[in-house]
Amino acid sequence: MEKKPAGSSLSKALTMLNHVCTSPVPLRFAELVDLSELPKATAHRQLNTLLEHGLVRFDEHKQAYYPGYGLLALAHRTWANLDIRDVAAAPMRDLWSSTQETIHLAVLDDAEVIYIDKLESPKSLRLYSAVGKKGPVYCTGVGKAILAYLPEAKQQDIIHQQNFIRHTEHTLTTPQALEGNLQQIKDTGISLDLEEHEIGIKCVAAPIFNARHQVVAAISVTAPAFRTDDASYETMKGLVKSAADDISKRLGACD
Incomplete structure (x- = not known):
């Protein structure tokens, strides 16, 4: 039976992003599902959104997620302003x-x-x-x-x-x-x-x-x-x- 955590779509995406960015090692999809306690379909949807915006990136060879280069661009604009x-x-x-x-x-x-x-x-x-x-x-x-x-x-x-x-x-x-x-x-x-x-x-x-x-x-x-x-x-x-x-x-x- 799929897990059903509460929270807005934005909250779920930020939770997923936080796990990707703070993990000492790159995480696979199954590990992110376990950490976030999100249903698989929801986790997949949130990761795709983060990928589209460049906030995470996916390594096909290692089948793992990494912080995206879009974070650097956001950080640069934030610090500049x-x-x-x-x-x-x-x-x-x-x-x-x-x-x-x-x-x-x-x-x-x-x-x-x-x-x-x-x-x-x-x-x-x-x-x-x-x-x-x-x-x-x-x-x-x-x-x-x-x-x-x-x-x-x-x-x-x-x-x-x-x-x-x-x-x-x-x-x-x-x-x-x-x-x-x-x-x-x-x-x-x-x-x-x-x-x-x-x-x-x-x-x-x-x-x-x-x-x-x-x-x-x-x-x-x-x-x-x-x-x-x-x-x-x-x-x-x-x-x-x-x-x-x-x-x-x-x-x-x-x-």
Whole structure:
């Protein structure tokens, strides 16, 4: 007697697709019927629909089903249309709620960073940054967080475009000093701006990655030095890293 599971046609097709995509080995028709608990006729119909749309493919030789190349096209269009500000909105709010300090989201723009979103601290704090404003990559937390994870050729190209203006006594002013700092960032996953761009202002930043593990942005917490003792600074590091990881996962990045 045929099995009679409940659910819409779409739900059944998605269930079948999920089994094909998550199985560690290619599945045959009989195995998919058992896993999905669908009647054979229904399973066959759903698989044919998925095949027609390129979401699964069938290997005649192995008589087994594989994820279809149509999934890659869908994923590419989805990622291309994602607005990172929308993806990052909830983690940014959570980070703001946890720290009550200013939160920045920034992306690379040629050899600089541009701030694309900002949540202001409810406490009094006047900063250089503003949405749409650009900043140097070599002495901002978000800039260095992105720069550290770029392919070496692109990283070197950007480093050699920097003017290395000394904004404060803490600014890194040579390519060698910056490269040493970038290695530390790669070792820890955290980028620090220790009053390098503005005196009295400290920043903790972390990189954000897409599904191909390419760095696409950075998120940071910025606070006045007098509000950041060692304990609070360590807490901020963990919170920023967690927020960046959350956004990366929402963009499809894997651990």
